Amino acid sequence: MTARKAIFITGGASGIGRAIGELFAERGWFVGLADIDTATLAQTRSVLPDGSVSTHGLDVRDRASWDDALADFTNASGGRLDVMANNAGVPLGGALEDNSVAEIERCLDVNLKGAIFGAQAALPFLRASAPCSCLLNTASAAGIYGTSGASVYSATKFGVRALTESLDGEWAEFGIKVRSLMPAFIDTPLLAHAPNQRSNEAIRDRVRAAGLEITPVTEVAKAAWDAVHGERLHTLVGATARRLAFGARWMPGRLRREAAKSARAMGN
Template sequence: MSERKAIFITGGGSGIGRAVAQKFAANGWFVGLADISASGMKETAALLPAGASSQHKLDVRDRAAWDQALAAFAKAAGGKIDAVFNNAGIPLGGALVDNKVEEIERCLDINLKGVLFGAQAAYPWLKASAPGSCLLNTASAAGIYGTPGASVYSATKFGVRAITESLDGEWAEDGIKVASLMPAFIDTPLLDHTANQGTNEDIRGRVQSAGLEITAVTEVAETAWAAVHGNQLHNRVGKTAHRLAFASRWMPGRLRKQVRSTLRPLGQ
């Protein structure tokens, strides 16, 4: 088992995490599934080849739990960790003035602090397996240009983008690659959640009514594979993410006007 490369994936019990686990396991990697949902991890593991994974219940907000989970995974993987995928995250939409304090704090804690804690905990393992090791963080198209009705979520994803850029510089001399995924709207169970506690409308319905595309989760998995094996810092997924990146760089005034005139906040 020690000859196999090993990747630790948070949010591995569903959605993007599950798809990335399937992609890496299919290519011979040993996969550590981390999630707060034991049933979700069990379902993901059932989709992977026999003996290709281990399961680790983890709340990414708990810094000490990170150390315990990574040590347990390294033991199961034969002593080393080649990649850590900081993927766990939750959505939050609606006007900022309508977001409840507990919603804001939970989103910040999971989406931002969880990534920082994961990076801290992952560093010694990735340094030991460098060069060629990788920290991959899930950012978002919402980290390219701020999304009306998702100010807190956008803030967390801009933060993940900043963490990625900062660590790309900090860890370069250690031979650790750092990269982000920037997906737009991906076909995962998160789209079936309501944007916040004050609305009954799910995110999927809002996205479809706005005429925006929903990208297959397998495309994210392919991009994650390319990110771990390539040298691209930010890896966009979906037409919306590519359009936002282009417009924010080359047509910022036009993008601002379009956003202010056409986008109804999620959750309203």
């Protein structure tokens, strides 16, 4: 094995995944970027230092494709996988009655099933590089307290949180860390999307109308670095995430009332 550490990141073409890849590459790691969007993936690769990155087309919903992608990555990395970053995800908002069956299934499959498949596929490689290897899951502030107008998305992120907590115990004997990031609204291309097929309003506009902050993506990348190298199980990113965590623990009744108000403000 090469002494150079290696990280594999899903959803690596843009947004949080790209920012994590850039930071880890700057700090001397070999970076594998995986995404279903191979055109944007190629653009991202072009801005990273030569010899520091490999790219892999991957649909995280396809379990067999995980094995192929990780085999290709470890061949490029000299046999190492120190951090598996389960970051791929898709948004889904709006009232539950407005979400189509196809949208619901896609959100569940990418956000939750994809993370489970990624953890399962990465385990042999993480065991080989343990101790100090890490599974890093991108959860969300929506996994702290259920978000009004985003019930399916929240359900997937609660699932990612549960996966993190379950595997933290299950993999302790192997010396593998399991961590999650819980960001709120992050300045990524996903905010330009509509919350669902029945809406033509960008998520960014709804966030601003509700008076919520949008956190720079570089803060998530720094949080990822700290999570991999620290002892905190869940890392909160952004003021909204911190407020939700505080409210869920100390003021649950008030948080319920604010959730209802937020639903009305977001137009759900």
